[in-house]
Amino acid sequence: MDLFEAIAGRRSVRKYKPDPVPDGVLARALEAGSFAPSGHNRQPWRFVVVRDPGRRRALADAAAPHNSFIAEAPVVVAFLGFLAHEGAPAPDARTRGSWTWDMYVRYNVAIAAAYVTLAATAEGLGTCWINNYDEERVRTVLNVPEQYALVCLMTLGYAAEEPPAKPRLPLAELRFDEEVEPGRDG
Ligand SMILES: Cc1cc2nc3c(=O)[nH]c(=O)nc-3n(C[C@H](O)[C@H](O)[C@H](O)COP(=O)(O)O)c2cc1C
Numbered sequence: 001m002d003l004f005e006a007i008a009g010r011r012s013v014r015k016y017k018p019d020p021v022p023d024g025v026l027a028r029a030l031e032a033g034s035f036a037p038s039g040h041n042r043q044p045w046r047f048v049v050v051r052d053p054g055r056r057r058a059l060a061d062a063a064a065p066h067n068s069f070i071a072e073a074p075v076v077v078a079f080l081g082f083l084a085h086e087g088a089p090a091p092d093a094r095t096r097g098s099w100t101w102d103m104y105v106r107y108n109v110a111i112a113a114a115y116v117t118l119a120a121t122a123e124g125l126g127t128c129w130i131n132n133y134d135e136e137r138v139r140t141v142l143n144v145p146e147q148y149a150l151v152c153l154m155t156l157g158y159a160a161e162e163p164p165a166k167p168r169l170p171l172a173e174l175r176f177d178e179e180v181e182p183g184r185d186g
Pocket of ligand 1 (some may be wrong): 010011012013014066067128129130131132133163166
């Protein structure tokens with residue numbers, strides 16, 4: 001599968017076959033995440049792989065009701081951002097104007113998570129990015145201490161549905177040339 005095929009063919013999958021995901025397949029998808037760019041090459045992403053059905057159930061219970069499919073996906077990965085590694089700003093220097101260290105780490109990790117969705121697609125897996133959950137409950141289920149930001153959960157598994165493509169804004173609506181056109185976005 002070429003890259004654009006994976007990008008354009010990826011769908012959020014919310015129904016999964018019970019078939020297990022071989023660890024080699026999962027590892028390739030996660031390794032793709034490790035190739036993402038990051039500020040100063042800090043690579044703040046960490047991946048918590050959850051296969052245990054009881055823990056997946058607990059994650060589903062910690063999430064919004066529409067995310068109950070978490071319990072049925074054979075794998076759930078929590079994407080964490082390591083906030084406190086060597087070279088991280090001191091706690092009192094983690095905010096500069098509208099910039100925060102937490103936000104910066106989070107978008108580094110989000111790039112890695114996006115890479116994982118694409119590599120998983122190329123491996124024949126479906127994924128769904130999940131952000132609607134009770135963060136404190138998820139942290140408790142996964143034993144996540146303060147020095148990690150919880151960026152998102154992602155379900156992975158072999159799809160038991162073929163979701164249609166969701167509409168996308170035409171490029172002409174997204175692109176400005178040279179400068180922002182006043183009033184275009186209302
Ligand atoms: C930041 C973010 C948060 C999301 N949260 C959820 C979620 O909590 N539950 C869910 O079912 N889908 C969630 N999604 C998936 C989106 O609904 C989905 O990407 C969007 O509708 C476009 O559909 P597609 O991924 O099939 O192209 C999330 C996606 C992103 C990027």
